Amino acid sequence: MQKNVLFLDTVHPILAERLTAAGLTCIEAWDWSKEQCLEAAKSAIGIVIRSRFAMNEEFLQFAPHLEFIARSGAGMENIDEHYCKKRGIALYNAPEGNRNAVGEHALGMLLSLLNKLHTADRDVRNGIWDRDANRGIELDGKTVGIIGFGNNGRAFAKKLRGFDVKLMAYDKYKKGFGDHFVMECTLNAILKNADVISFHIPQNNETMWMANDAFFNRLQKPVFLLNLSRGKIVQTSALVAALKQGKVLGAGLDVLEYESTSFESFFGKDLPEDFNYLLNANNVIITPHVGGWTNESYFKLSDVLAEKILEKSYE
Numbered sequence: 001m002q003k004n005v006l007f008l009d010t011v012h013p014i015l016a017e018r019l020t021a022a023g024l025t026c027i028e029a030w031d032w033s034k035e036q037c038l039e040a041a042k043s044a045i046g047i048v049i050r051s052r053f054a055m056n057e058e059f060l061q062f063a064p065h066l067e068f069i070a071r072s073g074a075g076m077e078n079i080d081e082h083y084c085k086k087r088g089i090a091l092y093n094a095p096e097g098n099r100n101a102v103g104e105h106a107l108g109m110l111l112s113l114l115n116k117l118h119t120a121d122r123d124v125r126n127g128i129w130d131r132d133a134n135r136g137i138e139l140d141g142k143t144v145g146i147i148g149f150g151n152n153g154r155a156f157a158k159k160l161r162g163f164d165v166k167l168m169a170y171d172k173y174k175k176g177f178g179d180h181f182v183m184e185c186t187l188n189a190i191l192k193n194a195d196v197i198s199f200h201i202p203q204n205n206e207t208m209w210m211a212n213d214a215f216f217n218r219l220q221k222p223v224f225l226l227n228l229s230r231g232k233i234v235q236t237s238a239l240v241a242a243l244k245q246g247k248v249l250g251a252g253l254d255v256l257e258y259e260s261t262s263f264e265s266f267f268g269k270d271l272p273e274d275f276n277y278l279l280n281a282n283n284v285i286i287t288p289h290v291g292g293w294t295n296e297s298y299f300k301l302s303d304v305l306a307e308k309i310l311e312k313s314y315e
Contacts, residue, residue, distance in 0.1 A: 002025050002043070003023065003024045003025060003045050003046075004024075004025050004027055004040070004043050004045060004046075005019055005024050005025065005026050005027065005044065005045065005046035005047070005048060006027050006029050006037065006040050006041060006044040006046070006047045006048070007026060007027060007028050007030060008029055008030060008037060008047060008049045008050075008052050008053060009030050009049055009050035009051070009052050009072065010030045010050075011050065011301065011302045011305075012298050012299045012301065012302035012303070013302075014299060014302045014303050015048065015070075015072075015303070015305055015306050016028075018303075019046075019306060019309065019310070022310055024046070027040060027044075030052070037053070038059065038062045039062075041059070041060075041062045041063040041066070042062055042063065042064070042065075043065065044065065044066060045065050045066060045067045045068070046066070046067060046068045046069070046070065046309070047063065047066065047068075047070070048070045048071075048072065048305070049069060049070070049071055049072070049078070049079075050072050050073060051078055054078055054079075054080075055078060055079040055080060055084070056079075056080040057080060060080070060083065060084070060087070066087070066089050067089065067090060068089060068091070068092060068309060068312075069084065069089060069090075069091050069092070070092040070093075070305045070309055071091070071092065071093045071094070072094060072301045072302060072305060073093060073094065073095075073098065073292065073301065074093055074094070074095035074098065074099075074151065074152065074202075075093075075202055075203060075229075076091065076093055076202070077202065077203045077230065079091060090312065092305055092308045092309060094300070094301045094302075094305050094308070095150065095151040095152065096300070096304050097292075097297055097300035097301035097304040097305075098152075098291075098292030098294075098297035098300065098301055099151040099152050099155040099292075100155055100296075100297070101291065101292045101293065101294040101296065101297040102152040102200070102228050102291045102292045103152065103155030103156040103157075103158060103159045104159060104294075105254060105287070105291035106152075106156045106198055106226055106228050106252075107156065107159040107160065109226055109228075109252030109254070109285055109287070110139065110196060110198075110224065110226060110252060111139065112252070112285055113224055113250040113251075113252055113283070113285055114136055114137045114138070114139055114224070114250075116133075116134045116135070116136055118285055119133075119282050120134040139163050140163055140164040140165065141164060141165070142165050142166070142196060143165065143166040143167075143168060143193050143194050143195050143196070144160060144165050144166070144167050144168070144194065144195070144196040144198065145168045145169070145193070145194030145196065145197045146167070146168070146169040146170070146182075146198050146200060147169075147171075147187070147190065147197065147198065147199050147200065147201060147210075148171055148199060148200035148201035148202075148229065149169045149170070149171040149174055149177055149182075149200070150174075150200065150201075152200040152228065152229070152292075153169060153171070153200035156198060156200060157169065157181070161181060166183070166193075167181060167182050167183065168182075168183045168185045168189060168193065168194060169182050169183070169185065170184075170185055170186060170190055172206075188218075191215075191218045191219055192220040193220070194223055195223060195224065196223060196224045196225075197223050197224075197226070198226040198227075198228070199211070199226065199227045199228065199229045199233050200228065200229055201229050201230075201233060202229070202230065203229070203230035203232055203233060207230075207233055208232045208233070209232065209233075209234075209238075210233050210234075211225070211227075211233060211235060211238060211239065212235045212238045213235075213238045213241065215238070216238055216239075216241070216242040216248065217247075219242075219247050222246055222248065222249045223247070223248060223249065224248070224250045224251070224252070225239070225248050225250070225251045225252070226251070226252045226253075227251075227252070227253050227255055228252075228254045228255065228292075229255065230255055231255040231256040231257040231258065231259045232257045233255075234253070234257065235257065236257050236258075236272075236274045236275065236278070237274050239251060239274075239278075240274045240277050240278065243277075243281060243283065243284070249283065250283035250284065250285075251278075251283070251284045251285070252284075252285045253284065253285070253286050253287070254286075254287045254288075254289055254290065254291040255289055255291075256275070256286070258271055258272075258275060259289065
């Protein structure tokens with residue numbers, strides 16, 4: 001039987017090159033209709049996906065021979081892991097591939113917020129030379145709280161080592177990761193002490209809407225907030241209220257709760273008033289879910305996936 005791998009999204013060609021060299025047949029289906037993809041899935045032993053379709057029972061029932069799903073990225077919320085476990089379908093992702101990109105993006109957003117680079121640039125381009133309004137705040141001496149200390153949280157911490165900051169990290173599922181630079185702590189300790197809070201956690205039933213009204217009401221002092229994880233970690237209405245109340249001094253958002261599974265169709269729907277507030281707020285920076293999407297990570301995500309797939313079988 002021919003070993004077909006169905007590519008439902010575009011990824012770096014190194015993945016197809018390495019799989020083909022190992023004897024697998026790679027089928028490029030990223031511009032096919034869903035019906036065509038379902039038909040092709042009938043003979044597939046592998047599927048490569050970013051976020052185009054949900055990998056749930058409704059889709060996967062059409063893939064009786066499926067052995068693995070490889071997601072080009074870190075998050076797995078678009079895949080029904082319970083169903084795949086029942087079917088014995090192996091799941092691969094590649095958080096190692098874009099962790100450095102996320103760490104650099106988080107640092108860039110934070111420095112831009114603190115130093116008002118986005119508003120200063122806009123003002124000068126509009127013929128406004130306002131030094132006082134664009135006076136910055138130094139990162140040195142601040143306490144940075146990282147929520148989630150996996151690949152991306154660790155990468156952000158690594159980028160902060162060149163600054164004179166106190167670094168605190170909380171991870172519900174990890175213990176013993178503290179060292180001379182990173183203080184392992186509770187969530188309450190971060191909410192009490194942090195000047196900056198950065199989210200680096202997956203989206204699941206436990207983490208959705210983690211940053212809600214109750215979360216912001218527990219803050220002991222105003223903070224700058226970063227979210228480079230998933231949009232539904234931060235409840236936008238609660239964030240907007242916290243910004244208006246001064247509980248959040250500024251926010252850097254690479255992800256938003258309004259995103260659909262296809263990032264490219266983000267503006268193809270009516271968006272609520274809270275989003276319009278963010279668009280017009282001088283103390284908010286928004287990027288289009290590109291924190292982990294650099295030229296280098298584009299290659300590394302696919303190379304890491306190839307390594308994991310071929311390590312388990314086919315070679």
